[in-house]
Amino acid sequence: MTQEGEIIISVKDVHKWYGEYHALKGVGMEVKKGEVIVIFGPSGSGKSTFIRTINRLEDHQRGQIIVHGTELTHDIRNIEAIRMDTGMVFQQFNLFPHLTVMQNIVLSPIQVRKWTKAKAEEIAMQLLERVGIPEQAQKFPGQLSGGQQQRVAIARALAMQPKIMLFDEPTSALDPEMIKEVLDVMVELAKSGMTMLVVTHEMGFARAVADRMFFFDEGQIVESGTPQEIFKSPKEERTKLFLSQILSH
Amino acid sequence: MTQSNTILPPLTERSGIIRWVRKNLFGSWLDAFLTIIGAFIIYWAVKGLFTWVFTVAEWQVVATNLRLFIIGQYPLEQAWRLWVALAFLMFLTGNSLGIWARKSYFATILLLAFPVLLTLFPFGDEPRKWLIILTIVGVIGWGIGRTASEKLSRIVIFGWVISLPIFILLTRGFTPEDGIMPIVGTNLWGGLLLTFLLTVVGIIFSFPLGVLLALGRRSELPAIRFASILYIELVRGVPLITVFFMAQLMLPLFLPPNITIDRVLRAMVAVTLFSAAYLAENVRGGLQAIPKGQFEAAHALGLNGLQTMYFIILPQALRLIIPILVGQFIAVFKDTALVAIVGLFDLVGIAKTVLAQPDFLGLQREVYVFISLIYWVLSYGMSYLSQQLEIKLGVGKR
Numbered sequence: 323m324t325q326e327g328e329i330i331i332s333v334k335d336v337h338k339w340y341g342e343y344h345a346l347k348g349v350g351m352e353v354k355k356g357e358v359i360v361i362f363g364p365s366g367s368g369k370s371t372f373i374r375t376i377n378r379l380e381d382h383q384r385g386q387i388i389v390h391g392t393e394l395t396h397d398i399r400n401i402e403a404i405r406m407d408t409g410m411v412f413q414q415f416n417l418f419p420h421l422t423v424m425q426n427i428v429l430s431p432i433q434v435r436k437w438t439k440a441k442a443e444e445i446a447m448q449l450l451e452r453v454g455i456p457e458q459a460q461k462f463p464g465q466l467s468g469g470q471q472q473r474v475a476i477a478r479a480l481a482m483q484p485k486i487m488l489f490d491e492p493t494s495a496l497d498p499e500m501i502k503e504v505l506d507v508m509v510e511l512a513k514s515g516m517t518m519l520v521v522t523h524e525m526g527f528a529r530a531v532a533d534r535m536f537f538f539d540e541g542q543i544v545e546s547g548t549p550q551e552i553f554k555s556p557k558e559e560r561t562k563l564f565l566s567q568i569l570s571h
Numbered sequence: 572m573t574q575s576n577t578i579l580p581p582l583t584e585r586s587g588i589i590r591w592v593r594k595n596l597f598g599s600w601l602d603a604f605l606t607i608i609g610a611f612i613i614y615w616a617v618k619g620l621f622t623w624v625f626t627v628a629e630w631q632v633v634a635t636n637l638r639l640f641i642i643g644q645y646p647l648e649q650a651w652r653l654w655v656a657l658a659f660l661m662f663l664t665g666n667s668l669g670i671w672a673r674k675s676y677f678a679t680i681l682l683l684a685f686p687v688l689l690t691l692f693p694f695g696d697e698p699r700k701w702l703i704i705l706t707i708v709g710v711i712g713w714g715i716g717r718t719a720s721e722k723l724s725r726i727v728i729f730g731w732v733i734s735l736p737i738f739i740l741l742t743r744g745f746t747p748e749d750g751i752m753p754i755v756g757t758n759l760w761g762g763l764l765l766t767f768l769l770t771v772v773g774i775i776f777s778f779p780l781g782v783l784l785a786l787g788r789r790s791e792l793p794a795i796r797f798a799s800i801l802y803i804e805l806v807r808g809v810p811l812i813t814v815f816f817m818a819q820l821m822l823p824l825f826l827p828p829n830i831t832i833d834r835v836l837r838a839m840v841a842v843t844l845f846s847a848a849y850l851a852e853n854v855r856g857g858l859q860a861i862p863k864g865q866f867e868a869a870h871a872l873g874l875n876g877l878q879t880m881y882f883i884i885l886p887q888a889l890r891l892i893i894p895i896l897v898g899q900f901i902a903v904f905k906d907t908a909l910v911a912i913v914g915l916f917d918l919v920g921i922a923k924t925v926l927a928q929p930d931f932l933g934l935q936r937e938v939y940v941f942i943s944l945i946y947w948v949l950s951y952g953m954s955y956l957s958q959q960l961e962i963k964l965g966v967g968k969r
Contacts, residue, residue, distance in 0.1 A: 379867050406873040416868035420886050429882060430872035475868075482872060 330355045330486060330517055331376065336385035338371055338541075345371045346382065347541040353519065355485075358512045360528040360549075361521045363538035364564060369521045372538065373488050376519065377408045390485055406434060409479030413491040415471045417463035417478070423450070424459045427478045435482065442481070449477040453507050469500030473507055480511075487511065489520040523568055529553065537561045623936075632934045633941045634693040636925045640942070643761015643916045649744070652752060653764065654701040656741040658708045660734060661686070665709035666727045669716020671963075678959050683709040735775060739768070757835035761916035763945060765835070769907040769917065773842035774900050780843065781850025786880065788855055799851070806848035812909050814841045819913040838910045846903045853895045857888030890964055897957035901950045908946075918942045 331353040338346035346368050353359055361369045374380040375387060378394050378401045387394045389404045418426050427449065428442035437445075450456040453473040455466075463471055472492060479487060489508065493501045505527050512518055512531040522528070528535055528549050535552045537545045537560075545558045556562045596606040633640070642650060668679045686705035694702070715723070742760065744752040760768065787799030806814075818841040819834060826832070861884050869879040889896070911920035922938045925931055931938075 377871055379870065402873060402875065405871060408871070410868075410871035412864060412868065412871075414862075414864050416862075416864040418865065418868070418883055418887075420890065430874060433878050433882065434873040478872070 328355045329353070330390055331519075332386075332388040333376075334386045336372070336375060336382045336387060338368075338375065338380060338382050345541055346375070348385070349541075349543055350385075351536065351543070351546075353486075353517060355517055356515045357533045358516075358518045358531050359520065360532040360535045361519065361538060362523055362525075362528070362535065362564075363544075367538040368541040369538040370490050373490055373519055373521050376486075376488060377405050377410055379410075406482060407485045408488060409482060409484035409486070410488045410490065411472070411475050411479055411492045413494050415463070415468070415475045415495070417471055417475055419463050422460055422462055423455075423466070423474050426463065426474060427481045430478075431481050446477070446481055449480050450474075452480075452510075453477045454503070467500060468496045469503045472496065472500075472504045476504075476507055476511070486517045486519070489518065489522065491521050491523075493522065493524055525553075525565075525569060537564065539564070628937050628940075629934060630937060630941075632925065632931045632937050636921075636931075637692065637694060639921050639925060640762045640918065640945075642764045643921055644759045645755060645761065645764060646759065649753070649755055650697075651701075652741045652744070654704070656738045657701075658705055659730075659737060661705045661709040662712040663727060663730045663734060665712025665714075666716040666719075666723075666730075669713040670719045670724050670727060672959070673717070675959055675963075678956070679713065683713060735771060738771075742768070757833050760835060762921045763918055765910075765915065765920075766904070766907050766917040769835075769839055769842055769910065770900075770904045772839045773846050773903045773907070776839075776843040777846035777850055777903070778896075780847035782854050782885070784847060784851035785854035785858060788851065789858060803848045803851050806845055807852070811841075811845050811906050812912060814845050815909055815913045817841070834915065838907075838913075838915055842903060842907060845906075846899065849899055849902075850896070853892050853899060854888065856895070857892040858884060860891050861887050893957055893961050893964070897953055901953055904950060904953070905946060918945065 329352050331351070333349060333351045336346055336349045337344070349368070349372055351359075361373065363369050371380055375382045375394075376389060381396075382394075390407050392400050392403050394400060394404060417423075418429070421429065424443065424446055427446040428439065431437045431442040431445070432439060447456060447459065450459055453476055455470050455473055458466055458470060458474070463474065466474065476492075492508070493504050496504060501524070505524060508518075508520070508527065509531055520527070520532075532549050534546060535549055536543050537552070537556075537558070539560050545552070545556060545561045552561065553565070556565060595602075597603040638647070642653065645653070664682060668675070668682065672679060683706055686702040686709070690699045690702050716727070719727075741752070742755065742764070743757070744750075744754040746752050746754070784799050784803055787795045788803065790796045790799070815838065818837040822832070822837065865883055865887070866879060869883045874882065907917055908919040910917050911923060914920070916924065919942065922942050926935060926938055
């Protein structure tokens with residue numbers, strides 16, 4: 323099952339409407355196990371909406387999404403199965419403010435994976451060490467800096483031992499000096515072989531670890547390719563324009 | 572002389588009573604004028620009050636009927652059961668303070684010493700003895716709580732869970748006439764005892780019902796949502812007194828003649844159902860204040876709807892609305908006074924019967940001031956405790 327090149331996410335012709343507004347207009351993508359995908363594009367291009375359809379935080383109205391062999395439908399059991407295998411990191415961290423860092427991380431493993439408290443806490447400590455903040459375990463999220471909070475959020479998602487990690491603009495809400503500490507964790511994660519879909523404008527990150535990049539505009543994939551192809555010789559005018567806008571300063 | 576680099580604040584910002592008075596009370600001619608007028612009004616009111624309290628008022632009416640105000644017609648020879656029930660509550664209170672409120676010395680001393688302070692009132696020797704026992708039991712509980720392990724705190728929580736059933740069981744009794752605990756009918760429950768039970772039952776049962784209604788109103792299932800909205804809007808649209816009238820006067824008309832439901836029980840159900848509708852709206856307000864991202868994060872972690880509500884949303888929502896919840900609880904406490912109108916003998920009901928006695932005609936002021944004082948002390952107590960709770964729960968909040 324786990325040989326190289328296995329397709330873990332398959333998206334075909336997905337459409338999404340918010341009322342009258344056509345947010346996704348036939349998006350298709352196949353992601354292989356272990357691939358790091360960077361998705362970028364102007365705001366309102368549907369890139370966040372797209373990544374959120376993969377764990378069904380948004381439902382799609384047409385097309386097909388298969389994650390890890392399970393098709394996303396209205397069937398709640400399929401949705402729960404996919405969410406157990408899919409970790410997500412949000413722009414606004416979305417830590418639970420009433421729980422300590424440790425409680426944030428162990429809640430879902432204990433409640434959903436039915437681990438013992440001892441096992442969950444042991445793994446949580448390992449993850450906190452991996453993201454570099456083991457000493458913050460007993461603090462509340464409000465006592466941490468933004469960068470630390472985002473690293474806790476990554477540890478929390480990893481605690482469920484997901485097969486896929488989704489990042490929805492993980493550094494956009496951070497102060498500049500904290501972006502690097504989060505990106506470092508993500509780079510390490512990418513190199514460990516995790517399958518990652520990352521919505522981001524951090525082109526340095528893309529250049530360093532992305533296997534493929536997808537440029538979204540107006541609800542469609544305009545262009546895709548390796549970072550080499552995208553940065554050196556973008557084919558589409560819109561890609562060129564956008565890249566020149568975000569790389570110009 | 573030592574040299575100092577600190578720059579002193581301007582004179583007006585420095586402390587000192589005279590400066591404070593000059594700045595705040597006599598800052599301008601108008602301020603001075605208003606201060607003098609205000610001082611006269613306060614003097615006049617306080618003097619009037621003191622004169623009345625200490626020379627005019629006939630407090631004999633309160634002293635003579637103190638037992639009636641506290642327990643109504645509850646048989647005196649069975650009153651020990653109430654004291655035992657209170658001692659149990661006091662033990663739990665002491666215990667809980669010892670476990671969870673180790674730094675709140677003022678609240679702890681106040682709560683534990685409260686029974687002893689009550690001995691200043693003209694109770695008989697027997698109640699005074701019990702009041703002192705209450706404080707002793709509370710202090711013992713506090714001492715045990717100080718040394719508590721995690722196991723003990725679970726036992727204490729269990730103790731609180733069974734405290735209401737135990738209180739009601741002891742109050743009501745469960746043996747025939749000649750047993751150790753003969754049944755005391757609810758028609759004999761009265762005074763503060765009845766007010767207390769109506770309030771506590773109302774709060775404890777309306778709270779979960781209110782939460783369920785709030786969740787129901789936000790449900791995605793139209794039937795549940797519609798039923799919740801219907802219930803909430805229907806109940807909120809009528810005055811509590813009409814609900815009491817329905818329960819006490821209308822309900823028997825619809826029941827078969829051989830079935831009677833206890834009058835006190837009916838009042839308890841009425842309070843509960845009424846309060847639940849208001850609580851539901853308060854809880855809904857709290858739920859709406861929780862950012863969408865919290866739901867999304869919980870769902871993304873694989874928590875199902877129930878787990879999301881229980882672990883993530885409700886704890887935050889309820890913490891946000893503690894002040895509103897306590898406001899609602901205080902309202903329940905005071906609203907129970909309306910049962911006097913449908914013929915139950917709560918504090919207000921007892922006040923009315925006392926005033927109907929020929930000996931005490933015309934002493935409305937004394938009686939109503941006294942029961943107002945009881946209502947105020949207990950309401951303010953609830954308010955104070957909720958503030959302490961907020962401070963305690965505020966730790967680590969965003």
